[in-house]
Structures are given as C-alpha cells and as structure tokens.
Amino acid sequence: MSSSSSCNDHSKAKTKQEQQRILYYKCEIDTTSPNTVIITRIPITTAATAPPPTPSSPAAATNPLPPQEPLPESVLQYQRQLRKVQASNRATNTSLTPSQHLKVLHSDEYLVITNKPSGVLCVPGVHDHPSLLSLVHQKFGFTQKEEEVLPGKRYKKKQKKEKKVSMNNMIVHRLDMDTSGIVVFGLNNLVVKSLHELFRTRKVTKKYEALLCGHLPPHMSKGTIQMPLQRDHRHPPFMRISTPKSETEAEEAVKDLQHAGYKKLIMKQPKDSVTEFKVLSREWLCVDEKDGSISNRVVEEDGEIERTGGGDGREKDGCFPVTRVELVPVTGRTHQLRVHCAAIGHPIVADPAYGIWGEASPNGGFDESDMYIMFPHRANLDLQRAIDAAVRPSNSSTLLTGDNIVDKEHKDATNKEEDCEGKDNNDNDAMCMCLHARELRFDHPVTGEDLLVEAPPSF
Structure with a gap:
C-alpha cells in the first residue's frame, strides 16, 4: 500500500508544546485507493524528530474540533x-433458558454453531456463572442410549444419558460477554483440536x-x-x-x-x-x-x-x-x-x-x-x-x-x-x-465442506 497524504489537516501545531510533542502513530491516505487510510506506528527514531502532521488531503474536513479537557480522573x-x-451483577444474576438464549445456527454430530446474545458469558469461568457453554453442553454434550433392565420378571427399556464430551473440552473460541454473535463449539476432542488449529493459523474468516x-x-x-x-x-x-x-x-x-x-x-x-x-x-x-x-x-x-x-x-x-x-x-x-x-x-x-x-x-x-x-x-x-x-x-x-x-x-x-x-x-x-460477530467461514474439520454461517445484528 502506498501512502503519502496525512489524514488530518493541521498545517502546523498550534503551540510550542504541540510542536515538541512526540507522536508514535500516523494516519495516512492511500494514494492508490480512493477514500482509504492506513494507520500505522512511526519508528521511534523518526517519531522523536518528526514535525507534527501536515495536511495534504482535500478530502479532510476544514474545521477540526478544538482540543477538549480530559475527563476528571x-x-x-x-x-x-x-x-x-x-458487570458483576449481570454475570452473577443472569438466568439462562435454552428457549430464549440458545439460538442454534448449525449443528451436526461434530460441532454446534450458535448466535450468542449480548450480556451472556461464553464460558462459566472460575465462579461457575451461567453461560452459553452450559446450555450447549446440556443439549448437545450427551448421547441417548437404550439399555435393558430386569425389574422382577418383566423387561423394560430405560433411557440412559451417556456423556459424549466434557464441557471444558467443547470450547473453541470466545466472545466478550457484551459482544453478540457467532460462536462455535466442538462435540469431540479431535474436532476441537482441529478447530483450534484453524483459528490459530488464521484459516477462519471472521467479520x-x-x-x-x-x-x-x-x-x-x-x-x-x-x-x-x-x-x-x-x-x-x-x-x-x-x-x-x-x-x-x-x-x-x-x-x-x-x-x-x-x-x-x-x-x-x-x-x-x-x-x-x-x-x-x-x-x-x-x-x-x-x-x-x-x-x-x-x-x-x-x-x-x-x-x-x-x-x-x-x-x-x-x-x-x-x-x-x-x-x-x-x-x-x-x-x-x-x-x-x-x-x-x-x-x-x-x-x-x-x-x-x-x-x-x-x-x-x-x-x-x-x-x-x-x-x-x-x-x-x-x-x-x-x-x-x-x-x-x-x-x-x-x-x-x-x-x-x-x-x-x-x-x-x-x-x-x-x-x-x-x-x-x-x-x-x-x-x-x-x-x-456477523459472519464466520471455515472448512469443516471432518467433511471438508466450505461452511459459511451468517447472523445479522439486532442493532
């Protein structure tokens, strides 16, 4: 990316104090792409001697706001x-129900993709708060198996829950409590490990x-x-x-x-x-x-x-x-x-x-x-x-x-x-x-399918 024009329109700093201020970041306009900027760090040797930013962008507004006093500490x-x-009250007092808070966008025998509401924790944490992970594990972390029991002389079939995966081994990634959007959970250790590798190597597209x-x-x-x-x-x-x-x-x-x-x-x-x-x-x-x-x-x-x-x-x-x-x-x-x-x-x-x-x-x-x-x-x-x-x-x-x-x-x-x-x-x-978190795209770790999941925001 080639950039040479400053994003702001100060021809010079207003005071000697501003002229002597060392800035460590610069915002420049990309001259090869219209209405595009790049904000980068200035090398420290350059920052120590560089003058304040100068204007050369006709697109910049002409009346910048005056500096304001910082908020009192x-x-x-x-x-x-x-x-x-x-934040503590919300994390502690949240009452979660599958019908209201568990919004499944995709599920198969290997993984579950949900749309997390704002204000809900992804994982319980050390204090075991209510979380989206708990809801997902409750619904998808067990398999139903039938076994025969003999009460007296009659055979009856009884449903037995068998744990498929532990709750801690379902975590792939997280969103902040206040961030809403798409979250992925794995349903077995190998899938979770594969998904971790996809995220680590940046083979997951997130928007x-x-x-x-x-x-x-x-x-x-x-x-x-x-x-x-x-x-x-x-x-x-x-x-x-x-x-x-x-x-x-x-x-x-x-x-x-x-x-x-x-x-x-x-x-x-x-x-x-x-x-x-x-x-x-x-x-x-x-x-x-x-x-x-x-x-x-x-x-x-x-x-x-x-x-x-x-x-x-x-x-x-x-x-x-x-x-x-x-x-x-x-x-x-x-x-x-x-x-x-x-x-x-x-x-x-x-x-x-x-x-x-x-x-x-x-x-x-x-x-x-x-x-x-x-x-x-x-x-x-x-x-x-x-x-x-x-x-x-x-x-x-x-x-x-x-x-x-x-x-x-x-x-x-x-x-x-x-x-x-x-x-x-x-x-x-x-x-x-x-x-x-509006969009997530990656190759399914088992089937290889190009998986694209989207969820529009509520705001």
Whole structure:
C-alpha cells in the first residue's frame, strides 16, 4: 500500500508544546485507493524528530474540533467502579433458558454453531456463572442410549444419558460477554483440536459489524489499523495501544510488583494487532423523547454528512451521528476491535469498558491532546457523553458526600444494565454494546465442506 497524504489537516501545531510533542502513530491516505487510510506506528527514531502532521488531503474536513479537557480522573474512577458492579451483577444474576438464549445456527454430530446474545458469558469461568457453554453442553454434550433392565420378571427399556464430551473440552473460541454473535463449539476432542488449529493459523474468516460514535470522515471510508496492543498496567486486565512511554511504564510497574513479592510476574511484550474496517453506512441514532425508544436512520449516500460539534452533541430532532462499519480482525488479540475503534476516536456505541466513562483507559490509552493532533475529526467528548446518556441508563445523578457516594439512580441503572441479558437491542430502551460477530467461514474439520454461517445484528 502506498501512502503519502496525512489524514488530518493541521498545517502546523498550534503551540510550542504541540510542536515538541512526540507522536508514535500516523494516519495516512492511500494514494492508490480512493477514500482509504492506513494507520500505522512511526519508528521511534523518526517519531522523536518528526514535525507534527501536515495536511495534504482535500478530502479532510476544514474545521477540526478544538482540543477538549480530559475527563476528571475522580469521575472516571467512580464510573469504573460502577461499571464493575454492573458487570458483576449481570454475570452473577443472569438466568439462562435454552428457549430464549440458545439460538442454534448449525449443528451436526461434530460441532454446534450458535448466535450468542449480548450480556451472556461464553464460558462459566472460575465462579461457575451461567453461560452459553452450559446450555450447549446440556443439549448437545450427551448421547441417548437404550439399555435393558430386569425389574422382577418383566423387561423394560430405560433411557440412559451417556456423556459424549466434557464441557471444558467443547470450547473453541470466545466472545466478550457484551459482544453478540457467532460462536462455535466442538462435540469431540479431535474436532476441537482441529478447530483450534484453524483459528490459530488464521484459516477462519471472521467479520464483525459495529456502530461507532460519530460519523467517520469521507476520506476514512475504509482502511487498516495497525496498532500493537499491550496489557494496560494502569487498569488491568484491560488492553491499550502500545507506545514507547507505556511500555516503559509497564516495565517499571512489573518491577515494583516483583519487589513487592510477585516474583513470578513477568513483563509481556506488546503484540502486533491489525484490523481492517469498511464503512457500511453513516446513520443517525434517534431517541424518541416521549417513550425513550431508539431507532436508526440511514444517511443518503449522496446527502451531505453533517458533523456534530459543540454543545451536548445532540441534533435538534434528538438524533446522534453514528457510523455502521464492518470490522475484520486480521489478528485476534484480546479486545482488539474495541481498543482500535476507541483509539481512532470513534468508540463502539455502549461499550462499557473502552467507551466514555469506561473501565479501561480513555482513547485506547492515548492522551486527549494526542487525539487532537492525530484524529482531529473524531467523535468529541460531548457527543460521546450525549450518546451514552441516550443509550444507557442515566448515571449522572450522583451525589458525593465526604467518603460516601450516594447514587440516586444506582438501582435503576443496574436494572437497566441487566436488561441487556440475552435480549436484542430493539427489545428495550437501553442498548447493549453494538458489536456483533456477523459472519464466520471455515472448512469443516471432518467433511471438508466450505461452511459459511451468517447472523445479522439486532442493532
């Protein structure tokens, strides 16, 4: 891919501080393909001496948003704790039934493919929470065999359940609890081993669909994000974009932990992570002021794409700009799609970890001032807050008094979060995270059949 034009339109940094800021990533337009970008890491020797990005893209918008003050850390910390409580409640209190939560897309004697609802765990975990795996094992993990028994002098036939495969040996891959979509389970050890090999060698084609906050600019209609990921040392177990600064901080954190007694803890190196994306449509997420119901309106292809700026980020008719994208994870790192979307300034709608007020670091780990330079046309904080307030329960009516935190709407917020358990986004007025594993394609490990499974998202 040949690229030379910058994605943003800054002719020069606004201040000396910005001129001296070292950037480690760049967004460039592919000159060989229209409306295509590639986002890559800058070599550290180049980053230390390179000037701020310069404009050369006529497609870039002319009025980038001004930099915004980062969200107060005290507020972020409170919201992180609230999200942890909500996630724990959903995982613990979920009541799953086969009729409502087990949606089988394909099954044979070797494997089962399901459509997982948002808010449902793939596997039980160490605390043995209700999960999709439990439902699949209950229905497909046993075979029925007949055996004859002799009660007295009469022969009777009795059904006997025989375990086909243990539950732990059915796991092929997983989706996050808040991600919906296609999940595969194996029905014997050899099949599971073969499927593991297909996933490991990247012979499985995976396509996701997501709604992102804000409208991606026209010159970013498709592209490739190449940003390595590392464990977030400030907010484990979440992930973040790796930079030389974050790698140094993580190394120091590991040394401190080892000195404190965690001798076996080692520093994990960042992993290359690549995501391909394509804009499917630019839409408006509209909230009915009377009943709070949510609907989508698609922007006409030939119509002008408006960008919401200041204020609360809300249009007059109660609609918010969102972009529907197809995401292809070339690599399969933990939370890769969610971190990459947040890092380019367009987090996934209703993402409880990497979106606004999330448990992880904002902007995928980038500082707000870095975002202003690298992605000046991102969804600004006001817009992200407005979308979050529209699709999630209200979490702003809190009262902080001394050491006590009183949340007037905590109970309602928790209940509304739990509404995402196994339900479609159009079933209630609180949207679940808008990330869905839409398509999976691979060669059947036994029959060799080209198996293509699709499931449209509910949002």
